[in-house]
Amino acid sequence: MVEKVKKRGIKTFESHRVNPSKITGIVKKSYTRRSDETEMYNKETGEMLFVRTADKKVEHFSDEKPYVKMFKENLLKIGSLSTIALKLFTYIAYTIEKNKDEVIVDVGLFLSSFNYSAGNGSRIIKSHYYKGIVELLENEIVYKKIGSDVTFFINMDVFFNGKREGLFNDRLVMQADLKRNKSKQ
Numbered sequence: 001m002v003e004k005v006k007k008r009g010i011k012t013f014e015s016h017r018v019n020p021s022k023i024t025g026i027v028k029k030s031y032t033r034r035s036d037e038t039e040m041y042n043k044e045t046g047e048m049l050f051v052r053t054a055d056k057k058v059e060h061f062s063d064e065k066p067y068v069k070m071f072k073e074n075l076l077k078i079g080s081l082s083t084i085a086l087k088l089f090t091y092i093a094y095t096i097e098k099n100k101d102e103v104i105v106d107v108g109l110f111l112s113s114f115n116y117s118a119g120n121g122s123r124i125i126k127s128h129y130y131k132g133i134v135e136l137l138e139n140e141i142v143y144k145k146i147g148s149d150v151t152f153f154i155n156m157d158v159f160f161n162g163k164r165e166g167l168f169n170d171r172l173v174m175q176a177d178l179k180r181n182k183s184k185q
Contacts, residue, residue, distance in 0.1 A: 025065025032057050067161075068093045074158045077139060084132035087114050089141060092154065099162035102145060102153050105133075 032055050040049040070078070070093075078089060091110045096103045107129055116125045133152075136142045141159075142152040156164050 025063055026061050027064050028059060029062045030057060030059040066098075068096065068159055069161070070159045071157060074141075078141070078158070081139070082132070082135055084128045085135035085139075088129070088132040088136060092136075092142065092152070093159055093161075096154060096159075096161045099166060101156055101160075101167055102151060103142075104148075104151050107150065 037050050037052040040051055041047075042049060078086070081089060088105075088110065091113055092103050092105065095105075107126065111125055111129065116128075133142075136152075137144060141155050143155070145151040145153055154160070156167065
């Protein structure tokens with residue numbers, strides 16, 4: 001006997017007064033903030049005094065769970081991607097390493113991650129993958145790296161894993177070096 005599945009509408013879900021989601025990955029960290037010693041000279045006694053303020057124990061919460069930043073100004077562009085491009089974007093955001101601006105897309109791993117069969121329709125499935133890559137390139141979400149069809153730079157104004165400041169500084173140094181080298185030629 002086939003059991004009839006009830007359709008669920010928005011009214012069938014429980015309502016909450018406060019957000020019921022669990023926050024995981026937050027840990028309490030503490031460290032001791034050291035204070036410097038200060039030399040003081042007592043003119044009356046001629047003594048040299050060293051004054052040091054007490055060390056202070058500082059505690060704070062830290063989010064240890066891996067995350068990827070997506071910048072709000074591009075969310076609607078990401079939301080308008082085709083299904084294959086959105087899945088590809090998700091795969092790239094998932095696999096990007098912390099503080100890196102390039103990613104290698106393993107086509108086979110991407111396809112298997114989203115349960116695409118690599119059987120007889122392999123050529124067709126790969127053509128969908130390439131349509132997705134082209135769409136990400138057209139929308140400037142990724143940029144092709146010279147010499148490779150599977151290595152891409154990410155648009156760090158769309159998403160990033162880590163702190164962009166370090167790569168921003170590296171880029172400034174690289175641009176200054178390029179200018180110096182061009183002026184020597």
